[in-house]
Amino acid sequence: MKLDRNNILTALFILAIFVFFWYGNHNFTAYSIRIWETTAIFLMLAASYNLINGVTGQFSLEPNGFVAIGAYVAAILTLTPAQKEAMFIIEPMVPWLAHLHMSFLPALIIAGVVTAIVGFLLGFPVFRVRGDYLAIVTLGFGLTIRVVSNNTITITNGALGLKGIASYTNIWWCLGWAVVSMIVIMRIVDSAFGRAMKAIRDDEDAAIAMGINTLWIKQAAFVTAAFFEGVGGGLLAHLITTISPTMFTFFLTFQLLIIIVVGGLGSMTGTAIATILVIWGNELLRVVEQPMNIFGLHIPGIPGMRMVIFSVLLIVIMIFAREGIMGQKEFSWDWLFSKLKGRGNNA
């Protein structure tokens, strides 16, 4: 990496984020720190989801399946043998897993790698279809993962789920992984791989005619995304400390879908902005679910109203503002400086 202006500015920007949270870690409420942690994890999930859906243009609905795999793998690896023995009351755990125990970082990486391998194997059948069919097949995959995790009782403890997972995840883990994933994904988007991905998005037949091996490019996007979604699942498991098959429903995918649509399909900057908007908006909208008093008028809280608002939001965005916040554009320092200069010239 060259030590030019843009890279220095990016490094300074990342440093500023860390300084902000170093300050925040001591001064913000535990509640807002928790939401920032969620935001960072969702940023990683949404950015990798956008790599498939936005950059490569392959509309898939798999994230909840990948996140579930990552969460289960990481949780099984960090739970102590004693905990596992106490928890698996329906049937004991298979022996080769029951005695495994490791620290957080290797567990996360293995979670990512296992998910990436699953993604790689899944890619071969699902990328034989395109468009709407890919969406349905990947949706089916997510459901299948849930059914499997419900039924493989000797590995996942079935519907009871896993409890007492150590809460290793803190703001630094989340930020660190979010930054790493953003850098990796942005580098991929800017590389020859990324250009091939965009070519597939814009016209797959033309891309094939240009000699692009579309299956491998799609696989590259899919496996990268699977790795980070797996790691994100591991982070989530160690943030919430309890996981069960019902946690990783299509709702998770729906949230990520809203994020990447709001931000603009194909724009990582847009994803970052939208993640903050959606996750924080989701928290602020809790107001509508709580009873409130406006000028003596009592309005009972309506549980579930947030999701109604979010789904209407998604429909409205699709009808009126399909480009999202950033469209397919990215923020770049060059753009910022040319804007600044341009304004100076015009004035």
Next chain:
Amino acid sequence: MNSTVILQQLVNGISLGSLYGLVAIGYTMVYGVIRLINFAHGDIMMVGMYFAFTGVAMMFMPWWAAFLLSMIATALLGVIIDRIAYKPLRNASRISALITAIGVSFFLENLFLVVYGGVPKAFPVPSVFGGAINIHGVIFPNIAIITPIVAMIFLGILLVLLHKTKYGMAMRALSLDMETVRIMGVNVDLIISLVFAIGSFLAALGGIFWAMRYPAINPLIGIMPGLKAFAAAVLGGIGSVAGAAVGGFIIGISEILIVALFPALAGYKDAFAFLFLIFVLLFKPTGIMGEDLERGRF
């Protein structure tokens, strides 16, 4: 396992399959005319159940009136959804329309969660559908016999409508070339509305019979049958109405038989339809009775 049990399971499977078939017709017709997988179709089925529930259990209507009103109201809802959410996206990319359909699906689910709550409601089953008859030691629940008969009657009406009337001709023409049909002076928007109305009407019918078969309804109940019906539509060849019915029977019967023959796999029942779907897409992407995917027709 003796022949009585197998016969009984078969009747069960045919009854379940005709429900999948009814819902699959909506998927296949909508896909045929506007090339959209109507993600919300399973939820439209759920809405049909709740409308009927509201009519019978909360407004104390006679069951036939409530069922009929529910089907008509659901048909109207289907048309309204198309007009508000899908019509503005007719010329947008197919992915945009699909994302919108996912939004509509979530909207319906959460709206009904807000209105009716998440606690399952007991669906009131009219006594006509409640009993069972015993033929030579084999017990057939009435509902298992009535369902396929009703489904067949409506399928027959639909096929006549499609092949013997001008509206049906317009629908079939629309699935081949929308622009030409428009130039020929056909009111395309009206025909598309009609397709949504028919699909939603049949989804409500399927939903009501589903609710009488499994009489505990909740706002998320439409997801699974909806997805399996979609698998049935693809299996039968998306775009083909008769194919959707055949696909529904295949999915329904094999689901019941697999559970009956291999009880150990019962937990994986819901994943099975998808493995089936993936398998079909890999080896016969046009389904059993389908045309080329890009040129589906009824």
